[in-house]
Every structure is written in C-alpha cells, then in structure tokens.
Amino acid sequence: MSKNVLVLAEAKDGELRNVSFEVVAAGKKIAGEGSVKALLVGESVASFSEQLIQQGADEVLVAEHSDLKTYTTDAYKQVLLQVIESESPDALLIPHTSSGKDLAPRLAAKLSSGLVSDVVDIEEVGEEVIFTRPIYSGKAFEKKSVSSGLVFATVRPNNIPALEVDSSRSGETKDVSVDLKDLRTVIKDIVKKTSGKVDLAEAKVIVAGGRGVKSADGFKPLEELADILGGAVGASRGACDAEYCDYSLQIGQTGKVVTPELYIAVGISGAIQHLAGMSNSKVIVAINKDEEAPIFDVADYGLVGDLFDILPILTEEFKKVKAGA
Amino acid sequence: MNIFVVMKRTFDTEEKVEIKDGRVDEEGAEFVINPYDEYAIEEAIVLKEANDGEVTVVTVGDEEAEKELRTALAMGADKAVLLDTEDLDDEVDHYTISEMLAAYFKNQEFDIILGGNVAVDDGAGQVAPRLAELLDINQLTTITKLDIDGTKATVERDVEGDVEVVETELPLLVTCQQGLNEPRYPSLPGIMKAKKKPLETLDLDDLDLDEDELEAKTKTVDRFLPPEKQAGKKLDGEPAEQVEELIKLLRTEAKVI
Numbered sequence: 001m002s003k004n005v006l007v008l009a010e011a012k013d014g015e016l017r018n019v020s021f022e023v024v025a026a027g028k029k030i031a032g033e034g035s036v037k038a039l040l041v042g043e044s045v046a047s048f049s050e051q052l053i054q055q056g057a058d059e060v061l062v063a064e065h066s067d068l069k070t071y072t073t074d075a076y077k078q079v080l081l082q083v084i085e086s087e088s089p090d091a092l093l094i095p096h097t098s099s100g101k102d103l104a105p106r107l108a109a110k111l112s113s114g115l116v117s118d119v120v121d122i123e124e125v126g127e128e129v130i131f132t133r134p135i136y137s138g139k140a141f142e143k144k145s146v147s148s149g150l151v152f153a154t155v156r157p158n159n160i161p162a163l164e165v166d167s168s169r170s171g172e173t174k175d176v177s178v179d180l181k182d183l184r185t186v187i188k189d190i191v192k193k194t195s196g197k198v199d200l201a202e203a204k205v206i207v208a209g210g211r212g213v214k215s216a217d218g219f220k221p222l223e224e225l226a227d228i229l230g231g232a233v234g235a236s237r238g239a240c241d242a243e244y245c246d247y248s249l250q251i252g253q254t255g256k257v258v259t260p261e262l263y264i265a266v267g268i269s270g271a272i273q274h275l276a277g278m279s280n281s282k283v284i285v286a287i288n289k290d291e292e293a294p295i296f297d298v299a300d301y302g303l304v305g306d307l308f309d310i311l312p313i314l315t316e317e318f319k320k321v322k323a324g325a
Numbered sequence: 326m327n328i329f330v331v332m333k334r335t336f337d338t339e340e341k342v343e344i345k346d347g348r349v350d351e352e353g354a355e356f357v358i359n360p361y362d363e364y365a366i367e368e369a370i371v372l373k374e375a376n377d378g379e380v381t382v383v384t385v386g387d388e389e390a391e392k393e394l395r396t397a398l399a400m401g402a403d404k405a406v407l408l409d410t411e412d413l414d415d416e417v418d419h420y421t422i423s424e425m426l427a428a429y430f431k432n433q434e435f436d437i438i439l440g441g442n443v444a445v446d447d448g449a450g451q452v453a454p455r456l457a458e459l460l461d462i463n464q465l466t467t468i469t470k471l472d473i474d475g476t477k478a479t480v481e482r483d484v485e486g487d488v489e490v491v492e493t494e495l496p497l498l499v500t501c502q503q504g505l506n507e508p509r510y511p512s513l514p515g516i517m518k519a520k521k522k523p524l525e526t527l528d529l530d531d532l533d534l535d536e537d538e539l540e541a542k543t544k545t546v547d548r549f550l551p552p553e554k555q556a557g558k559k560l561d562g563e564p565a566e567q568v569e570e571l572i573k574l575l576r577t578e579a580k581v582i
C-alpha cells in the first residue's frame with residue numbers, strides 16, 4: 001500500500017484556505033508509504049509552502065505566473081496537466097470549491113479518467129480507495145471508487161479534519177516552470193461581496209435566516225451574531241426570493257450544502273429542500289414561533305418563540321460567553 | 326444562432342429518498358427537469374428571442390425522459406434530442422454521459438451550449454465541463470448574467486459569493502446558477518405546440534459509439550441513508566430562560582462553544 005498523491009492547495013485573499021490542509025490530510029490517508037506533494041498555483045504563493053509542510057505535505061510544488069493570479073479554466077488546466085505529466089501521481093485530490101469544481105471534470109475528461117466529486121470521507125480497503133459522497137444534497141450517501149488508473153477526487157471543505165501543525169517537519173519546495181498559451185477567458189472585474197466574511201462552505205458556525213426575518217434589515221442582527229461567533233450568515237430560499245439577501249447565501253438542495261459544527265436557523269420553516277442542505281450539521285438550533293415547524297424535527301435544540309424577542313438576548317449572552325464570562 | 330441545452334431528468338426536490346437493494350427507490354417518485362437546467366432552458370429561449378436562432382434541448386437517458394424534453398419544448402425550445410442509454414450497462418457515470426454527448430455534438434454546429442451548474446440528484450456537476458473539454462471549447466461555470474454581442478460573450482459568474490465579470494468568444498459552454506433568470510412555466514398553447522415539435526431519439530449506433538468505449542470509469546459500492554436525525558429538546562419558558570438553557574446545553578452537552 002503505497003501511493004504518490006498530488007493535492008492542489010488553494011489560496012484566497014492572501015491566505016491559504018483551510019481546505020488546502022484538509023486535502024493534504026486526505027492525501028495522507030491514502031498515501032501509505034508513498035508521499036503527498038502539494039501544488040501551489042498563483043501569482044505569488046511560494047510563501048505558503050512552509051504551512052503546507054507543517055501540516056503534512058512531504059513536498060511542495062510551486063507554479064507561479066502572472067496569468068495565474070485569478071483562477072481561469074484554461075490556465076489552471078494547463079498547469080495541472082504539466083505537473084501531472086512530470087510527477088505521474090497515483091492519486092490526485094482537488095478541493096471541491098468554485099475553482100475545483102470547474103477544473104477537475106475538465107482534467108478528468110482530458111485524461112479519460114474517472115472522478116469522484118464532493119467527497120466527505122476516504123477509506124482504504126485493501127488496495128482500493130473508497131470515497132463517500134452525498135447524493136440528493138445529503139438526503140443519502142454513496143460509496144464510490146475509481147475503477148482503474150488515476151485515483152481522482154474532489155474533497156468537500158469542512159469534512160476531513162486537517163492534521164495538527166508540526167513545526168519540526170521539513171520538506172522540499174520546488175518551483176515548476178509553466179508554459180501558458182491560448183487563454184480564452186479575460187477577467188474584467190471582480191466584485192468582492194464576501195471580503196472579510198467567513199466562507200459559508202468552510203464556516204464552523206452558521207446563522208441562517210428565513211422569511212420569518214421579515215426584511216433585509218432583519219438580517220443585520222443575524223450578521224452581528226455570526227460575527228460574534230466567528231461564523232457566516234446563510235439563508236433559506238424564502239429569504240432570497242423575498243430579496244432579503246443574495247442568492248449566494250442560499251442553503252439547501254438548490255443552494256449550498258453545509259456541515260458546520262453549529263447551525264442556528266432563525267425564522268426558517270424547514271422545507272425538505274432546505275433540510276437537505278443543512279441537516280448533516282453537527283448541532284442544530286432552531287428559533288421559530290410555530291411549534292409545529294418541521295425545522296424542529298431536525299433541531300437538537302428548539303426555541304419556540306418570536307425571533308425578534310429571542311435574538312437580541314441570545315446575541316448578548318453569546319457576547320458574554322465569548323468575553324469569557 | 327445555434328443554441329443547445331443539455332438537461333437532465335431528476336427527482337422532484339420534494340421527494341424523500343429511500344434506498345432499496347442498494348439503489349435509490351424510484352417507485353412512485355415524481356420527476357422534474359433538474360431545477361438548474363430550467364435556468365439554462367430559460368436563458369436559451371431568451372437568447373433565441375434576442376438573436377434569432379434555434380434552441381435544441383438534449384438529454385441522455387431512457388424514454389421516460391421524453392416527458393421532461395416535452396416540457397422544455399413547451400417552454401419554448403424548438404427541437405429535442407434523446408440520447409438513448411437502453412443499450413448500456415446499469416452502471417453509467419459522468420464519463421459515459423459526457424462521451425455520448427460529445428459524440429452527438431461532434432456532428433452539430435453550435436454557438437453556445439447551456440447546462441445547469443449541477444444536478445440536484447447526483448450533485449457532481451461533472452458532465453458539462455467534461456463535455457466542454459471533449460469539444461475543446463471554453464467554459465464558464467455558475468453564471469448569473471449572460472450578454473452576447475456577435476461572437477463576444479460577457480458573463481458574470483458567481484464565485485462563492487463574489488461576482489466575476491469575464492469576457493470570452495463563442496463557441497462556449499456555460500453552466501447556469503440561481504439568480505440568472507426566472508424560468509417561465511409552459512403555457513397552454515406552448516404545451517399544445519410542443520406535441521408537434523420534433524423529438525429525435527438516437528441510440529449508440531446512430532452516434533457511432535460502441536458499448537465498450539462507454540464503460541463507466543467509477544463504480545458505486547454502496548448507497549445508504551444518513552442516520553436519522555432525532556428531534557431534540559424544545560426549551561421552555563420566557564425568551565431569557567430559553568436562551569440561558571440553550572447556552573448551558575451548547576456548552577455542557579453539545580460542547581460546541
């Protein structure tokens with residue numbers, strides 16, 4: 001049992017995303033006696049190398065180019081193909097993020113390879129790597145393997161725990177030169193709406209609002225609570241349809257599927273499409289004035305009452321907790 | 326303008342999922358057009374109306390999928406194509422489906438192919454990018470705005486909440502994200518007209534494909550339901566009492582704060 005695993009790390013807003021360490025940890029699970037090499041791609045990313053090594057990478061490959069500053073399909077595909085060609089990995093793991101979802105299937109098609117997407121768990125049974133992934137947005141799960149050739153998967157953030165930081169670890173960092181051509185997408189502008197906010201997919205705590213929140217202004221107290229808890233704000237489709245917030249916050253079968261440690265549902269009824277996106281969260285708290293609301297069927301702790309009464313008190317109490325009272 | 330939509334028939338999102346003999350039990354379930362593909366169909370019709378052209382909807386599946394193709398025709402698509410999987414093994418995967426689509430598109434002239442960002446059943450989102458690669462065309466995924474001027478496309482993409490504005494040239498494949506548009510419902514005259522619109526079925530022979538070339542590259546070893554979530558505790562009392570109790574439980578029982 002020994003595999004050479006290549007994993008793609010991902011940086012955002014000048015920091016490595018946590019999922020980078022998670023793919024390294026996932027790689028370790030299947031590498032056995034083999035090694036885990038992490039690939040950093042960007043304009044100026046070499047400085048992240050040490051962190052990856054301290055959290056489990058045996059070697060780091062760095063591909064830097066001014067055309068790699070922002071992800072585009074063509075540029076990243078060319079980098080990955082060149083690195084796959086030179087490293088011939090037995091397994092390739094890519095974060096199941098916006099760019100990973102765009103990139104991985106294209107690579108798989110180019111390599112005529114199988115690909116298991118959106119993996120939440122990995123186990124090794126004999127020589128075979130078995131991946132667990134949600135289907136029907138988490139209403140069910142399946143276990144899959146790649147039949148032959150490259151073991152290839154995308155890994156969902158927030159599911160496979162990263163390894164502890166070990167500052168005594170060392171490893172080589174190697175520059176790879178890349179040759180980019182025929183880039184077909186030109187990036188004109190990026191409108192940042194999420195700066196300084198915790199990414200929903202990676203959030204440990206989510207405070208989600210529904211139609212019960214009543215207005216866009218009604219989301220402000222939710223943001224305050226999320227800030228105090230170091231978490232992110234999410235929403236039901238009801239709230240998005242009513243234009244209280246952006247669709248990018250929507251959680252559910254046609255939105256994001258999330259698995260935070262703590263999910264606080266505020267004024268959300270708990271429609272089956274919403275539950276699909278959040279019911280695998282570790283601990284669920286629901287605040288709803290309707291005792292019969294289906295959200296209570298999945299909530300660990302239910303607070304029946306008016307959210308406008310409960311939320312301010314809850315926020316104050318959490319503030320005290322965080323202040324160490 | 327030659328506009329194509331790749332679409333999938335999926336479980337209605339209202340459906341509970343049951344597993345029977347290692348498979349998802351489809352008995353009695355309602356099926357719909359994958360909700361993300363509805364955005365693709367709507368956008369295709371809007372493009373056709375603005376640019377003069379023809380919309381063809383394509384799906385890979387069995388004859389049951391004719392119902393969803395007819396719905397797309399009733400919304401306003403002009404032609405439908407079913408790539409029939411009847412001759413195939415049970416286990417097909419994204420490799421199989423995208424190879425079948427690519428075989429079909431290799432004989433078509435297309436300016437743009439639209440698809441959903443992901444299918445709500447399988448949730449992998451592999452087929453559209455795979456298809457773009459097999460056809461060697463550019464792709465833009467999770468789009469929320471599309472403008473086409475001649476052969477130039479200006480697109481807004483949802484990138485985890487940020488908006489990326491990009492430009493590229495046709496031919497192009499895009500996958501559609503919520504927020505792009507409001508899909509129309511089929512009108513009664515639309516439904517009547519749809520019955521007479523062409524729906525073509527192509528099998529592996531028609532596509533010049535061999536069963537062996539299409540063998541899935543992955544295999545499913547198990548399917549299962551997550552442990553059923555138990556309803557927890559409802560906390561009693563005035564808001565302040567409920568909150569106090571909650572904080573205590575989150576600390577001592579759930580240990581998340």
Ligand SMILES: Cc1cc2nc3c(=O)[nH]c(=O)nc-3n(C[C@H](O)[C@H](O)[C@H](O)COP(=O)(O)OP(=O)(O)OC[C@H]3O[C@@H](n4cnc5c(N)ncnc54)[C@H](O)[C@@H]3O)c2cc1C
Nearest residue numbers: 210211212236237238252253254267269271273274289307
């Ligand atoms: C194809 C399809 C896909 C869908 N995908 C999704 C999806 O991905 N995600 C999703 O969320 N939905 C989705 N839906 C929509 C879903 O069916 C529900 O309509 C939606 O989740 C309802 O949102 P809500 O809970 O905010 O609103 P409502 O169902 O209206 O619930 C509001 C809740 O707030 C409570 N409330 C009101 N006022 C107060 C107050 N003052 N204090 C406390 N509680 C209060 C009410 O008791 C009620 O339970 C989808 C639907 C379809 C058809």
